[in-house]
Amino acid sequence: MTINEAHEAGVVLVSPQGRIDSTTSAILERHLQGVAAAGQTRVVVDFTGVDYISSAGLRVLLALAKRGRDQKGRVALFGMNDSVRQVFELAGFVALFTIAPSRADAIHSAMA
Secondary structure, eight states: OOEEEEEEEEEEEEEEEESTTTHHHHHHHHHHHHHHHHOOEEEEOOOTTTEOHHHHHHHHHHHHHHHHHHTOOOEEEEEEOOOHHHHHHTTTTTTGGGEESSHHHHHHHHHO
16 A cells, blocks of 8 residues: 655645555554644545555544544545445444545535
8 A cells, every 4th residue: 555645725635545454554544643643633535546445444544533523623535436435334434524526625624
C-alpha cells in the first residue's frame, strides 16, 4: 500500500492506494496518527485508489472519526467504489462519516 498526502485549503487529503486489510491497515493507521500528531484536524480520505477494505481498515477509520470528534475536527470521505461503499453500508459506518460525491465536496465538508 502506498499513501499520498496533499494539503489544500487547510485540509489534509490522504489518498491510500490498494487494499486496506489486516496486512496494510497498520500503515494507514500510522500515517493518520502522524496527521493527528501534526495537529491536523480537518482530514479528507480519498478512496479512488482503494479497491478493498476489511474490518481492520474500518477500525482505523473509526479511530480517525473518534479522534476528529474529540479534537473538534472534521473528517470526510470520497471516491469509494461500489464494493468499498457496500462494506461501509453493511458495517453501519455510512452514518458515522460524511461521504461526499466528489473531492471538492469532501474538502468543503471538512472545512464546514
